Amino acid sequence: MKTIRQISCNVLVVILLASCMGNNYLPAATALEGGREFIDACLKGDFDKAAFYMINDSVNTEDLLKIKRDYNLKPSDEKYSYSGASIIINADETINDSTHIINYKNSYDKVARKVKVIKRNDRWLVDFKYTFDGNL
Known part of the structure; x- marks a missing residue:
């Protein structure tokens, strides 16, 4: 009986450790959710989370790294303002x-922007390059 209890405790510890490692991001169930999660992560400077909600290709990755570099050069007060900004959806x-x-804007800079969200393998992901080139 003691062995079963010990094994159960060890299994529980492994499960808890595994759940603490990695991300806790849930796949987006809708296009709007995927787009919103991506936009919110970018506004907050959480580019690992933004990458989770983005199609992983070389152009998207390069574009996200550029946005990350630009974000990191912003003064702290501007980062704070972006992180507290609300997302305003103009159209889906x-x-x-x-x-x-x-089509969205944020409540801080109020600049209209667009993101393209695509369903791939039952996940809604942002095709970030569309934001810059506008091609479907």
Whole structure:
């Protein structure tokens, strides 16, 4: 009986340690959720989280690194203002069953922007390069 209890405790410790490691990000269930999570992570300077909600390709990764570098050069008070900004969704345009274009701005700088969100492998992910080149 003591051995079973000891094994159970060891298994519980391993599960707890595994759950503490890595990220706790949940895949987005909708295009709007995926876009919002990505945008919010960028506003808060959490670029690991933003990458989780982004299609992983070389152009997107390069664009995200550029945004991260620009963010890191901002003064602390500006970073604080961005991190506290609300996301304002102007439009969520459904292109087809697996593609949405989200037109948004944030409450701090109020500049209208767009992100393209694509469903891949049952996950809604931002195709960040669309923000810069605008091609579907």
